[in-house]
Amino acid sequence: MRNLKHTNYKLKQLLHKKNRWLLGTALVLLFPIVVFIVLNKLYPLTINVSYSPVITASDGSVINAFLSSDDKWRMQLEPDEIIPVLKQAVLLKEDRYFYYHPGVNPAAIVRAAFNNLTTGKTTSGASTITMQVARLLYPKDRTYRNKLIELFRAGQLEWNYSKDEILQLYLNLVPYGGNIEGVKAASILYFHQSPKQLSLAQAVTLTVIPNKPSSLRIGEQNARIVDFRNKWLRYYKQEQAFPETAIQDALNEPLEATRLEAPKVAPHFAYRMFRKYKSQPIIKTTLNRQVQEKVEQLAYNYMQRLRYQNIHNAAVLVINNQTKVVEAYLGSADFSEVAHSGQVDGVRAIRSPGSTLKPFLYAAAFDRGLITPKTIISDVPIDYAGYRPQNYFGNYSGNVTIEHALATSLNVPAVKLLDQVGVHSFVQKLQQADFSEMKAEGDQLGLSLILGGCGVKLEELTALYAAFANQGNYSPIRWLQHDSTIVTRQVFSPASSFMINQILTQLLRPDLPHNAQNSSHLPKIAWKTGTSYGRKDAWSIGYNKNYTVGVWVGNFSGEGVPELNGTDSATPLLFDIFNAIDYNSSNSWFSPPKTIGNRAVCTESGKPGNTFCNDQVMDTFIPGISPVAKCSHLKKVPVSENGKYAFCTTCQPQSGVTLKWYPNYAPEILTFFDSEHIPYQRIPAHNPNCSRIFHDFAPVITSPTAEMEYILEQEERQKLMLHCNAHNEVKQVHWYINDKFVKTAAANENVFFEPEKAGKYKISCTDDQGRNTNSYISVQFL
Numbered sequence: 001m002r003n004l005k006h007t008n009y010k011l012k013q014l015l016h017k018k019n020r021w022l023l024g025t026a027l028v029l030l031f032p033i034v035v036f037i038v039l040n041k042l043y044p045l046t047i048n049v050s051y052s053p054v055i056t057a058s059d060g061s062v063i064n065a066f067l068s069s070d071d072k073w074r075m076q077l078e079p080d081e082i083i084p085v086l087k088q089a090v091l092l093k094e095d096r097y098f099y100y101h102p103g104v105n106p107a108a109i110v111r112a113a114f115n116n117l118t119t120g121k122t123t124s125g126a127s128t129i130t131m132q133v134a135r136l137l138y139p140k141d142r143t144y145r146n147k148l149i150e151l152f153r154a155g156q157l158e159w160n161y162s163k164d165e166i167l168q169l170y171l172n173l174v175p176y177g178g179n180i181e182g183v184k185a186a187s188i189l190y191f192h193q194s195p196k197q198l199s200l201a202q203a204v205t206l207t208v209i210p211n212k213p214s215s216l217r218i219g220e221q222n223a224r225i226v227d228f229r230n231k232w233l234r235y236y237k238q239e240q241a242f243p244e245t246a247i248q249d250a251l252n253e254p255l256e257a258t259r260l261e262a263p264k265v266a267p268h269f270a271y272r273m274f275r276k277y278k279s280q281p282i283i284k285t286t287l288n289r290q291v292q293e294k295v296e297q298l299a300y301n302y303m304q305r306l307r308y309q310n311i312h313n314a315a316v317l318v319i320n321n322q323t324k325v326v327e328a329y330l331g332s333a334d335f336s337e338v339a340h341s342g343q344v345d346g347v348r349a350i351r352s353p354g355s356t357l358k359p360f361l362y363a364a365a366f367d368r369g370l371i372t373p374k375t376i377i378s379d380v381p382i383d384y385a386g387y388r389p390q391n392y393f394g395n396y397s398g399n400v401t402i403e404h405a406l407a408t409s410l411n412v413p414a415v416k417l418l419d420q421v422g423v424h425s426f427v428q429k430l431q432q433a434d435f436s437e438m439k440a441e442g443d444q445l446g447l448s449l450i451l452g453g454c455g456v457k458l459e460e461l462t463a464l465y466a467a468f469a470n471q472g473n474y475s476p477i478r479w480l481q482h483d484s485t486i487v488t489r490q491v492f493s494p495a496s497s498f499m500i501n502q503i504l505t506q507l508l509r510p511d512l513p514h515n516a517q518n519s520s521h522l523p524k525i526a527w528k529t530g531t532s533y534g535r536k537d538a539w540s541i542g543y544n545k546n547y548t549v550g551v552w553v554g555n556f557s558g559e560g561v562p563e564l565n566g567t568d569s570a571t572p573l574l575f576d577i578f579n580a581i582d583y584n585s586s587n588s589w590f591s592p593p594k595t596i597g598n599r600a601v602c603t604e605s606g607k608p609g610n611t612f613c614n615d616q617v618m619d620t621f622i623p624g625i626s627p628v629a630k631c632s633h634l635k636k637v638p639v640s641e642n643g644k645y646a647f648c649t650t651c652q653p654q655s656g657v658t659l660k661w662y663p664n665y666a667p668e669i670l671t672f673f674d675s676e677h678i679p680y681q682r683i684p685a686h687n688p689n690c691s692r693i694f695h696d697f698a699p700v701i702t703s704p705t706a707e708m709e710y711i712l713e714q715e716e717r718q719k720l721m722l723h724c725n726a727h728n729e730v731k732q733v734h735w736y737i738n739d740k741f742v743k744t745a746a747a748n749e750n751v752f753f754e755p756e757k758a759g760k761y762k763i764s765c766t767d768d769q770g771r772n773t774n775s776y777i778s779v780q781f782l
Contacts, residue, residue: 045153045157045160049173050069050070050074051068051074051075051076051281052066052072052073052074052075052281053278053281053282054075054076054184054282054283055266055270055273055274055283056282057265057285057287057288057289058285058286058287058288058325058481059288059289060194060284061194062075062188062262062263063263063270063285064263064264064265064266064267064269064274065188065263066274067179071179072179072181073180073181073182073185073189073262074172074180074182075172075182075184075185075281076172076184076281076282077168077171077183077184077195078282079164079168080196081184081194081195081196082167082168082171082195083196083203085198085203085242086195086198086203086206089204089207089232089236090129090207092235092239092241093207093208093232094170095129098128098129098130098163099163101128102155102158103128103131103151103155103158104128104130104131104151104154105128127150128154129166129170130158130166131150131151131154132170132174133169133173134150134153134154134156134157135150136170136173136174137153137169138150138153157169172184174210176190176206176213176218177217177218178259183195183206188263189259189260189261189262190218190219190257190259190260199250199253200233200242200246200247200249200250201229201249201250201253201255204229204232204233204236204250205218205255207232208225208228208232211228212228216228218255218257218259219257219258219259222255222256222257225255226254226255229255233247233250234251265292265293265296266287266292266328266330267331267335267343268329268331268332268335268347269326269331272329272345272348273285273479276479283480284480284482285481286325286326286478286479286481287327288318288320288327288328291327292327292328292329292330294328294580295316295318295581296330296333298576298577298580299314299330299573300333300334302333302573302576303334306553306569309563309564311553311554311561311569312337312555312556313342313553313554314330314332314333314553314554314573315330315331315345315346315349315458315551315552316328316330316347316550316551316552316577317330317347317458317459317549317550318547318548318581319462319466319548319550320546320547321466321544321545321546324466324476324477324478325477325479326477326478326479327581330347331348332344332556340556340557341556346458346552346556347457347458348457349552349556350436350437350455350457351455351456351457351458351532351536351537352454352456352532352533353452353456353461353532353537353539354452354529354533354537354538354539354566355392355411355452355528355529355531355566356456356528356529356530356539356541356566357430357449357450357456358414359465359468359503359504360426360430360464360492361417361421362402362414362500362503363468363472363492363496363497363500364421364425364426364492364496365417365421366495366496366500366622366625367492367493367622367625368421369622369625370627371417371626371627372402372499372606372619372620372622372626373401373402373403373499373620374402374403374601374617374619375401375402375605375607375627376399376400376401376604377399377400377401377405378398378399378400378412378413378416378666378668378669378672379396379399379400379410379412380396380668380671380672381396381412381750382412382416384415384419387446387447388721389414389415389447389448389451391410391411392411392531396412396672396676398669398672398676398678399604400413401606403502403503406500406503407503407508408509408510409510409511409528409529409530411451414450415447417450418449423446423449424442424443426449426450427442428442429491432489432491433460433464433467433474433489434463435456435457435460436457436460437454437455437456438454441454451533452530452533458539458550458552459477459550461539461541462548462549462550463475463476463477463548464491465541465542465550466548467491468492468497468501468504468526469544469548471494471497471498471593472490472491472494472496472497473489473491474490474491475488493595494595494596495595495596495622496622498592498596499596500526501526501590502620504526504527504528505524505525505526511527511528511571512571513568513571513572513575514567521583521584522575523542523575523579523585524544524585524589525542525543525544526543526544527540527542527571527574528540528541528542529566529567529570531564531565531566531567534560535561535562535565536554536555536560537553537554538552538566538569539551539553539566539570540566540567540570540573540574541574542574542578544585544589545585545590546582547578547581547582549574549577549578551570551571551573551574551577552570553569553573595622597620597621598618599618599619599621600616600617601619602616602631603615603616604631604633605633606619607627607629607630607631608628608630608631609630609631610632610634612631612634613633632664633663633664634661634662634663635661635662635664636661637659637661637662637683637684638657638658639657639658639659639660640656640657640658640684641656641658644684644685645685645687646683646684646685646686647686647687648687651687651690662682662728663681665680667748670728670748671723671746671747671748671749672748674746674749675749682728683728683729684729685729686727686729697727697771698771698772699724699725699727699730699733699747699767699771699773700724700726700773701722701723701724701763701765701773702723702724702725703720703750704720704721704722704763704777705777706775706777707776707777708777708778709777709779709780710755710779710780711780711781711782712755712780712781712782713782714781718754719753720752720753721750721751721752722735722742722751722752722753722763723748724747724773726747726748726767727767730767731746731747732745732747733746733747733765733766734765734767735751735753735765736763736764736765736766737753737761737762737763737764738761738762739764747767755779757779758780758781759778759779760776761776762775763775763776763777
């Protein structure tokens with residue numbers, strides 16, 4: 001019994017000692033963990049690496065780059081750019097047990113300590129990749145205290161990041177001499193290629209240089225680098241890390257690299273993306289590098305020919321119509337040209353659009369039901385409160401079809417059409433398409449805006465033209481690959497877009513470049529040109545199913561050039577670009593939408609034919625929208641048998657009357673015929689004995705507009721136009737200002753007078769039948 005008690009006592013003592021030992025061991029093990037947790041709270045790990053902003057093309061290649069905020073070339077490496085060859089070479093050289101230790105390799109520490117003690121000097125290190133990352137993030141002098149801090153930071157890295165993320169950080173931060181850090185920056189600046197494209201020899205070169213970045217400078221010590229590289233290649237061969245043939249090829253590969261400049265493709269585009277997305281280290285754009293380089297080369301060569309005409313600048317934008325992304329962006333033909341402001345971005349510059357807005361107006365008029373392609377509109381001199389638009393060549397065509405007016409870019413019909421659509425309504429249409437100047441100053445614009453009396457950007461024009469290639473759907477331009485959302489707005493109907501496409505595809509038009517018919521290949525595109533007032537801007541915007549291309553040519557200085565015009569200055573470059581990026585794309589063209597129809601119309605009016613319409617032609621129209629009124633280009637007039645007088649229902653006699661057909665011309669056309677001495681069939685004078693004629697059909701004063709205030713430049717001695725719409729049989733009218741006789745003129749003649757002083761004016765018009773109309777205006781001088 002006594003022995004049993006003694007045994008139990010001994011057992012209890014043993015258990016007590018064991019528990020104390022276990023507790024002590026646990027405390028020893030827990031203490032550093034607790035200390036680490038406390039220190040981690042007190043001194044949290046912060047990684048704030050300043051990367052060089054990199055602009056990449058759609059294929060991932062770097063097209064431009066900028067220094068980091070601390071003036072380093074330090075480009076962020078992406079996970080898929082860490083190719084197996086590079087990863088294997090780095091791990092075998094720097095830390096083969098990287099994926100197995102917790103950030104510190106105890107065996108390596110013991111080995112390094114033993115070697116260093118036995119030799120009396122530092123012969124090997126024990127730094128893992130994680131510890132090297134900690135040292136690169138928090139660079140400090142090599143002391144034992146700092147080594148402990150480095151171990152602590154390595155633990156924090158392992159605590160917060162995966163092994164792959166730590167390896168990626170290492171490859172982003174390793175030094176390569178000078179201000180180059182990271183594998184990606186070294187690959188781009190030394191080899192001008194992505195890390196994905198590195199050969200085994202190049203990968204090993206970038207693996208060994210960080211050991212001696214100051215003494216192994218590519219381009220300066222290439223022979224030493226090759227010796228050092230081959231030493232490691234032979235080691236890799238011994239370790240059977242890579243196929244023997246691959247290693248042998250790497251050993252034989254010469255190193256002819258030298259430090260190069262960072263890529264500078266599409267500099268205007270790159271600067272724009274850099275400013276817009278400054279916080280992103282990698283800006284993945286939609287730019288198509290092949291298309292961009294073709295456009296750059298074509299534009300540069302083309303401008304070399306134009307500079308002898310004193311034309312020095314060009315800008316180009318290429319939009320993919322399927323994806324709405326920018327594939328090419330050329331702010332100027334030569335970014336480095338200082339003499340002619342090559343660094344100005346012509347894609348964003350606000351310039352006068354010339355006639356390039358006209359297709360948008362005609363599309364809006366189609367959708368409003370005002371016109372169809374075969375509708376007749378008059379192209380004759382006209383006056384809008386002193387604003388008198390003129391055609392490009394100064395001539396007039398009389399009655400023309402809408403499609404002819406647009407295809408030949410006539411100015412007067414466009415102004416007349418804008419007056420019908422309404423300036424405010426048209427401005428709202430352009431505001432829908434994000435035209436910045438329309439949003440800022442749209443309420444200050446007038447009828448002149450359709451001829452270029454406003455400001456637009458090449459990117460705005462090109463994006464809206466792309467809507468015609470997408471059934472009238474406008475989409476803002478997309479710049480980045482990850483921006484997959486396509487926002488669309490229906491600014492034009494599919495039917496009006498198709499009509500515009502058909503008109504702008506015609507080749508029988510004045511804006512076909514000279515000798516273009518003799519060209520080896522004309523691209524199948526719809527296009528429109530424009531030339532601003534003073535010949536300061538030449539435009540040509542074209543599109544097919546695949547692309548919309550906008551071209552501007554001129555001088556950033558604003559200097560006009562007599563030879564500058566959209567036809568011969570911008571369109572040849574447009575054609576060259578389409579032939580280069582989308583050659584032979586004419587097999588597929590736009591199909592008419594279901595919302596469009598065809599009908600026969602009279603050639604004299606463009607309206608559905610009447611019984612007296614002998615010549616008709618097929619026209620496209622929008623059912624339920626387009627006008628349906630029948631043609632009235634002729635009218636029956638009762639006249640005396642001798643053809644001397646015409647009668648109305650009030651004065652028509654019982655006998656001696658003949659019904660005859662007469663052309664139903666608008667008064668402005670009659671005025672044009674008279675001014676151009678074009679013969680036409682006149683309606684005889686009305687029966688002078690008619691009692692009704694003196695009460696009805698008095699002339700209508702159309703200019704100046706009644707109750708309007710006219711503000712004139714007194715020094716320029718501006719004049720106001722007097723014009724009336726008189727009945728067809730009226731031959732002459734008499735004009736009076738403040739009851740003072742001014743002039744007797746033909747019924748449709750324009751008469752001009754110069755106001756002498758500010759104030760109210762009474763305008764009177766009396767026709768040769770004695771009928772009179774009065775109108776009142778006021779005049780102010782600047």
